[in-house]
Amino acid sequence: MTRSNPVWDAPTRLIHWAFPVGVGLMWWSGETGRMQIHSYVAYVLITLVVTRLTWGFVGSYHSRFSNFVVGPRKIARYVTQGDDVVGHNPLGALSTVALLLVLLAQGVSGLFSVDDVTFDGPLAYAFDGVLIDAASEWHETNWGILQGLVVLHLSAIAWYQWRKNRPMIQTMWRGSFADRVGKEAPVHFTRAVFIAVITAVVLSALLWWAPEAPSYY
Numbered sequence: 449m450t451r452s453n454p455v456w457d458a459p460t461r462l463i464h465w466a467f468p469v470g471v472g473l474m475w476w477s478g479e480t481g482r483m484q485i486h487s488y489v490a491y492v493l494i495t496l497v498v499t500r501l502t503w504g505f506v507g508s509y510h511s512r513f514s515n516f517v518v519g520p521r522k523i524a525r526y527v528t529q530g531d532d533v534v535g536h537n538p539l540g541a542l543s544t545v546a547l548l549l550v551l552l553a554q555g556v557s558g559l560f561s562v563d564d565v566t567f568d569g570p571l572a573y574a575f576d577g578v579l580i581d582a583a584s585e586w587h588e589t590n591w592g593i594l595q596g597l598v599v600l601h602l603s604a605i606a607w608y609q610w611r612k613n614r615p616m617i618q619t620m621w622r623g624s625f626a627d628r629v630g631k632e633a634p635v636h637f638t639r640a641v642f643i644a645v646i647t648a649v650v651l652s653a654l655l656w657w658a659p660e661a662p663s664y665y
């Protein structure tokens with residue numbers, strides 16, 4: 449018996465399901481001021497987002513941006529004519545790129561943010577603290593954008609899952625489902641582990657380098 453190729457390989461699925469858990473924790477910890485938890489979960493999330501973005505260039509077929517990001521003409525054709533696409537459809541592609549970039553912006557802005565009371569993001573005093581105000585403001589505004597994108601994401605998934613009867617959630621959970629199988633054999637997951645480790649090392653080095661708050665603050 450031959451095993452079918454997954455649409456979503458293991459790293460893509462693992463990273464994906466870490467997002468609702470991680471973002472849920474970020475929301476709770478951000479709103480209740482549990483900043484130690486907020487920062488440690490954020491470092492994991494930043495590592496995962498950077499790994500997924502890199503996987504978009506060197507990962508398995510259906511996870512590579514070049515195989516699902518298309519131009520406006522193809523998006524328009526999809527919107528007017530529709531199509532049952534295995535992998536991200538042209539609109540799902542837009543949502544994927546937007547979610548990943550907005551999540552990254554949330555993480556990066558957090559590194560430079562302060563909460564005005566007890567917690568300073570680890571890079572708040574890099575560049576002489578000039579980014580603190582803009583980053584803190586952006587962290588708040590961008591959170592609204594991320595929430596909007598997640599609501600849109602869940603509404604779209606619900607539409608395809610229950611109105612169009614497409615097994616989106618099962619495919620994202622199991623990798624493949626019924627006739628939803630991948631085009632090519634997946635890239636070995638150790639490549640994703642390697643990317644995640646390099647990202648974590650670079651992030652740790654950045655946090656280690658980060659300057660302390662000067663005494664006049």
Ligand code: HEM
Binds near residue numbers: 467551602605
């Ligand atoms: C904060 C929460 C969430 C975020 C940030 C998020 C983000 C994403 C991203 C970036 C992708 C693209 C996957 C990739 O190629 O790497 C995706 C796909 C997907 N997500 Fe989520 N997600 C969230 C919650 C959920 C939840 C709760 C569900 C299920 C109920 C879900 C179901 C799916 C499915 C089925 C896909 C595949 C879509 C397709 O086939 O085009 N997501 N999500």
Ligand code: HEM
Binds near residue numbers: 471475491587
């Ligand atoms: C990775 C994704 C992240 C998410 C989803 C996230 C989410 C949030 C949320 C929901 C809040 C509350 C916002 C509000 O009350 O309007 C918040 C506040 C905050 N976050 Fe994050 N955050 C992330 C990363 C980070 C990082 C990396 C740091 C720094 C280590 C950080 C530092 C802060 C600070 C200092 C505040 C308080 C801002 C204030 O009180 O004005 N965040 N974050």
